Amino acid sequence: MQTKYRLVANQLIDSINRGEYPVGSALPPLHELTRRFDIARGTARSAIAVLVAEGLAVVKQGAGTVVCATAPTARRPDNRTPDREHLHVVLSGWAHADAEVSTRLGLRAGGLVVHRIRHHRSGRKLVQIDQQWIPATVARRIEAHTGHDIADTESTPHSNLITLMRHAGLHPVVAAITVHARMPEHLECARMSIPPTKPVLVTHQVVHDSTGNPVETTTTVGSPNLACPMFTVPVPA
CATH class of the missing domain: 1.10.10.10 (Winged helix-like DNA-binding domain superfamily/Winged helix DNA-binding domain)
Incomplete structure (x- = not known):
């Protein structure tokens, strides 16, 4: 039901x-x-x-x-999916949070987190790059309730963790979003095929559970000219 x-x-x-x-x-x-x-x-x-x-x-x-989009319809006769945005996890593993991430997640500096990198593509073009950090306590709770190890890309290819968090009883809600523009880094220029003189939009987001504890933070880098920046599950207050 x-x-x-x-x-x-x-x-x-x-x-x-x-x-x-x-x-x-x-x-x-x-x-x-x-x-x-x-x-x-x-x-x-x-x-x-x-x-x-x-x-x-x-x-x-x-x-x-x-x-910003309609729901995907049935496959086309040539069995190709419609040319729309796709989100893929390209890296996932354990890491120690730096000072900024630790502050966002309310952890001690160097706290253990799952670090995930996701790519947003429109057709074949890479248009946004996400970096996610999830506290170890949250990752272990998700595994205990769902059987998915989110530190393992092969075990949990899920691009979005919201459903898994809900199944783990965390009831995630976006609590803070900050946005600013800056010039792109060399690697970002190479990966997204953008000129070094074109600014990128950087979004920092923190997701809390229903008790107010941070359960995930994401930094997204993409073009400010996108019609619909693909933030991660922003929920209105």
Whole structure:
């Protein structure tokens, strides 16, 4: 049996696919969703989080939740998937957090974390690079509840950990997002095929569980000219 927030999310996805909310338009605000579906505000937030996690919407400051894609349809006759954004885990393993990551996660400097690198591609072009850090306690809890070792790319190729965190009882919610622009590093220029004179957008995000403890932090680097920056599960307050 599907949860109430998943049912609401499915109805919103159906509305997007029918064209009621075209790409670039804003979804109804939380207070309207609570009235329309007779649900609690937290349920509405969780439904929006599903759409964001599935790459169908992003949360933009001042604009609300904006549709950035439609749900994938059946395969084309030539068996190729539609040319849309794809997210892949390219590296995952144990590491010791540096001072900045430790501060974001509330750990002692050098605390043990799982470090994951994800690539966002549009077609064949690499458009964004994520670096994720997850505290060891969270990684072990996910493994204990789901059987997935998120430090092992082969064992857990999941590009998004939100569902696994929910199954582990963590109820993740984005608590802080900061964004700034800077000039790209040499490796970023090479990997994303961008000129060194073109600024990149850097997003730092911290995800908390329902008790307020940090469970994940992500740094995303990508072009500020993207129509829909693919932040990781931002959830409106």
